[in-house]
Amino acid sequence: xxxxxxxxxxxxxxxxxxxxxxxxxxxxxxxxxxxxxxxxxxxxxxxxxxxxxxxxxxxxxxxxxxxxxxxxxxxxxxxxxxxxxxxxxxxxxxxxxxxxxxxxxxxxxxxxxxxxxxxxxxxxxxxxxxxxxxxxxxxxxxxxxxxxxxxxxxxxxxxxxxxxxxxxxxxxxxxxxxxxxxxxxxxxxxxxxxxxxxxxxxxxxxxxxxxxxxxxxxxxxxxxxxxxxxxxxxxxxxxxxxxxxxxxxxxxxxxxxxxxxxxxxxxxxxxxxxxxxxxxxxxxxxxxxxxxxxxxxxxxxxxxxxxxxxxxxxxxxxxxxxxxxxxxxxxxxxxxxxxxxxxxxxxxxxxxxxxxxxxxxxxxxxxxxxxxxxxxxxxxxxxxxxxxxxxxxxxxxxxxxxxxxxxxxxxxxxxxxxxxxxxxxxxxxxxxxxxxxxxxxxxxxxxxxxxxxxxxxxxxxxxxxxxxxxxxxxxxxxxxxxxxxxxxxxxxxxxxxxxxxxxxxxxxxxxxxxxxxxxxxxxxxxxxxxxxxxxxxxxxxxxxxxxx
Numbered sequence: 001x002x003x004x005x006x007x008x009x010x011x012x013x014x015x016x017x018x019x020x021x022x023x024x025x026x027x028x029x030x031x032x033x034x035x036x037x038x039x040x041x042x043x044x045x046x047x048x049x050x051x052x053x054x055x056x057x058x059x060x061x062x063x064x065x066x067x068x069x070x071x072x073x074x075x076x077x078x079x080x081x082x083x084x085x086x087x088x089x090x091x092x093x094x095x096x097x098x099x100x101x102x103x104x105x106x107x108x109x110x111x112x113x114x115x116x117x118x119x120x121x122x123x124x125x126x127x128x129x130x131x132x133x134x135x136x137x138x139x140x141x142x143x144x145x146x147x148x149x150x151x152x153x154x155x156x157x158x159x160x161x162x163x164x165x166x167x168x169x170x171x172x173x174x175x176x177x178x179x180x181x182x183x184x185x186x187x188x189x190x191x192x193x194x195x196x197x198x199x200x201x202x203x204x205x206x207x208x209x210x211x212x213x214x215x216x217x218x219x220x221x222x223x224x225x226x227x228x229x230x231x232x233x234x235x236x237x238x239x240x241x242x243x244x245x246x247x248x249x250x251x252x253x254x255x256x257x258x259x260x261x262x263x264x265x266x267x268x269x270x271x272x273x274x275x276x277x278x279x280x281x282x283x284x285x286x287x288x289x290x291x292x293x294x295x296x297x298x299x300x301x302x303x304x305x306x307x308x309x310x311x312x313x314x315x316x317x318x319x320x321x322x323x324x325x326x327x328x329x330x331x332x333x334x335x336x337x338x339x340x341x342x343x344x345x346x347x348x349x350x351x352x353x354x355x356x357x358x359x360x361x362x363x364x365x366x367x368x369x370x371x372x373x374x375x376x377x378x379x380x381x382x383x384x385x386x387x388x389x390x391x392x393x394x395x396x397x398x399x400x401x402x403x404x405x406x407x408x409x410x411x412x413x414x415x416x417x418x419x420x421x422x423x424x425x426x427x428x429x430x431x432x433x434x435x436x437x438x439x440x441x442x443x444x445x446x447x448x449x450x451x452x453x454x455x456x457x458x459x460x461x462x463x464x465x466x467x468x469x470x471x472x473x474x475x476x477x478x479x480x481x482x483x484x485x486x487x488x489x490x491x492x493x494x495x496x497x498x499x500x501x502x503x504x505x506x507x508x509x510x511x512x513x514x515x516x517x518x519x520x521x522x523x524x525x526x527x528x529x530x531x532x533x534x535x536x537x538x539x540x541x542x543x544x545x546x547x548x
Contacts, residue, residue, distance in 0.1 A: 035085075035105065038464035039154050040195050040218065043103050044080025047073060048087060056089020058113060063120050066096040074099035081152065086110040086160065094120020095183065098147035098155070106160025106199065114144050114164045114185075114205070123180050127212065129240055129263030129271035129301060131359055133181030134206075134232070135173060140180050143187035143210070150191040159223070161200045162186070166230060169205035173231050182206040182232075189213055195464070197221050206232050208253075212239040213273055216459060219246045229289055230254035237261055240273035240301055243459040247281040256294040256321070257285035257313075260303050262330065265359040268300025269329040269367060275301070277457045280308040287313075291321035293337075297355045299369065300330040307453065311340040318350040319381070322371060325355045326393060327363030331370040333400075338452045342381035348408050349376065353393035353423070371398040374426070375450035379406040385414045387433060392423030401426025401439060402450035408432060 047069060048054075054065040066084075073082035081101030088109035094117065098104065106112070115121070121141040126132050133140045144164060147153055162185060169182045185204040188194050190213045197220040201208050208224050211217045219236050226233035235251035238244040239261040251257040262268060262275045285292035292313035295303055313319050319342050322332055342348055353369065371392065381387075387408045392398035401424055410418055410433065421436035428439045429446035442449065 034468075035107070035158060036466060036468050037105070037156055037158070037198065039103065039156060039197075039467050040193060040462065040464060041081065041101070041152055041154070042465065042467045043076075043083040043101075045073065045076045045082040046085060047082065048085045049091065050087060054086075054091060056087065056091050056110075058090030058092055058111075060092060061094065061115060061117070061120065062091045063094040063096060063115065066093050070096065070099055070102070073102065077101040083154075086112070086157075095122060095142040095144055095146060097142075098145065098150060098153050098188075100151045100153060102150075102152075103154040103156065104145070105154075106157030106162070108158035108160055110157065110160040112144075112160075112162045114162075114166075116165060116168045121183055126181070129213075129268045129273060130298070131264065131267030135178045135181040138180050141183040141205075143184040144205075145186045146188075147191060148189040150188060150194075152193045153188065153191060154195040154197075155186060155199070156195060156197045157199050159198055159200055161202060163202040164204040164208075166203040166205045166226065166233065170227075170230055184208070184210045186210065187212065192216055194218070195220070199223075201225070203227065203230070204233050207234045207237050209236045210239060211237075211241050211244065213241070215242040216462065217241060217244040218459070218462065218464070219244070220248055220464075222249045222251075224249065224251040224253065224257075226252065226254050228252065228254055234259050235285075238275055238278055239263075239298075240271070240275055241278075242274075242276050243457065244275075244278045245281075245457075245459040245462075246279065246283065249282075250284045252286045254289065255287065256290045257287050257292050257316075258283060259291075259294040259296075260306055261296065261298045262301035262303055264298040265300055265327055265329075265363050266367075267359060268298060271301060273301045274304060274330075275299075275306075276304045277459065278306040279457060279459060280306070280311065282310045283308070284312045285314070285316055287316045289317055291318045291350070292316050292340075292342075293319070294321040294323060295332050295335065297323040297325065297328070297357055299324055299332055300328050300367075302330045303332045303335075305334045305453075305457075306336070307457070308337045309339050309452070311337070313340070313342045313345065315344045316342070317345070318347040319345060319379075320349055320376065322351040322374070322398075323355040324353055324369040324371065325357070326353070326365055326369075326396075327358060327367050328369045329364070329367035331372075333370065333373045335374045336450075336452045337376045338378045338450075340376075340379045340381075342379070342384065344383045345381060346385045347387070347389055348379065348381045348384055348406075349388040349390065349403070351398060351424070352389070352391045353396070353398070354391060368393060368396040370396065372400040374398070374400065375402045375452070376406065377402075377404045377450040377452065379408075381406075381408040383411045384408050385411055386420070387418040388435075389420045390422070390424045390436075390439075391420070394423055397423040397425055399425045402428075403431055403435065403439065404429040404450045405447055406431045 052065045052069040076082040083103035092113045094115040182205040184207045187210040194217045200223045233254040235257040419436040
């Protein structure tokens with residue numbers, strides 16, 4: 001241990017004639033809150049939501065507090081960035097937007113509660129690659145945590161919770177009372193260098209995590225849960241994105257656990273932003289009505305180079321699902337899946353070119369999707385009703401399908417025909433039960449067919465760094481005025497010496513100093529050139545100090 005002495009000098013404006021008398025002292029506390037986490041970038045500045053009036057009682061709206069905090073911290077975007085710390089508590093809030101070079105960090109006992117006051121959810125235009133809302137033709141409610149045209153943004157925590165309180169929205173959806181499309185839980189648009197990690201996401205109104213028109217995205221160590229059934233509560237949906245890494249997530253969903261997308265029908269074709277270079281690793285999925293990993297059905301901008309490995313699906317309708325339709329256009333190609341385990345499934349593999357679900361009725365029937373280069377290998381499935389249903393399009397068959405080293409155990413009361421195949425072409429090797437004739441077995445010498453790419457994608461080169469936050473500590477200090485305090489040019493200097501014991505190996509971290517208890521009523525501060533008046537002695541003013 002070592003002792004560090006720090007001097008604080010404040011200039012106090014005597015707004016009234018009240019002052020400390022000679023020799024009188026008041027006690028204050030130093031508060032440091034420690035946390036560490038992995039992130040793509042560190043921040044030079046920090047603040048707590050409580051510094052901006054946040055109240056974590058689960059009843060008070062914190063929409064204004066979040067907006068004020070982020071607006072204030074955005075000024076540091078070009079000066080080392082900033083992070084907003086959300087402490088333990090239940091923080092009710094409406095939708096709010098993030099800024100660049102910014103981290104939102106949730107304490108392990110912090111719960112963000114999405115407001116059920118619809119006035120706290122602004123309406124915005126539909127996504128340009130969708131042309132309309134998904135729930136209604138008009139616009140859509142802004143996502144709970146939103147951002148657009150951002151660089152370097154992180155939403156993380158010590159497994160803190162974001163609860164969308166989705167039942168409020170699900171009921172309106174089922175009753176067809178929605179004028180606009182439901183909000184997503186987290187959505188970042190037109191953004192670059194994104195990290196969403198180490199959180200629990202509950203009961204999203206609709207999709208949970210939706211990066212769209214963005215690049216360099218890491219989604220890591222999320223627990224996502226929604227009531228079963230719940231409408232379109234997809235887990236993670238990269239949409240018209242490039243370079244996305246999804247890993248170590250556990251998802252219980254009312255829809256697809258991961259759904260790769262790129263726009264809807266003519267709007268997606270016109271917008272023309274494909275999704276490329278997606279990695280999904282170590283995903284565990286439970287989705288009784290949908291898929292562990294889906295490609296589409298909104299894929300009109302194209303989907304290419306998706307790699308999935310070490311996937312576990314339990315009580316899920318299908319393992320890998322490709323869904324498209326005449327009129328979608330676009331393509332799904334170069335898809336690779338290996339080391340997948342499935343338990344209690346309806347299908348192991350499912351593809352269809354007859355999904356429907358059109359944006360408008362005037363879709364172009366000549367816009368035929370291209371599905372090719374689909375590779376599955378090293379798969380084990382138990383208690384499965386059907387091995388696969390693979391249905392291409394009559395004048396646009398699905399080609400280049402490769403399935404190798406796959407063992408599927410069919411359930412006792414399963415369909416007598418384990419494989420159904422139409423308008424598909426490809427090969428298999430070492431697949432049980434025997435596939436359909438359009439996927440002929442090539443013999444054991446082809447057991448290593450369906451090769452998984454060996455070269456890394458660029459997003460694999462982006463490594464997270466271990467960062468240290470604040471250290472929890474409370475120390476009482478005394479503020480003393482040596483003589484009768486009389487203002488000089490309106491200011492009275494206070495000098496405070498603080499002794500702090502820190503670990504020898506402690507690294508420099510920001511230190512919050514709370515001197516609220518040391519100040520008489522109706523005093524103020526000049527702090528970094530800003531005059532802040534505090535009408536009550538219990539008000540808080542904080543300064544940043546760095547231990548060296």
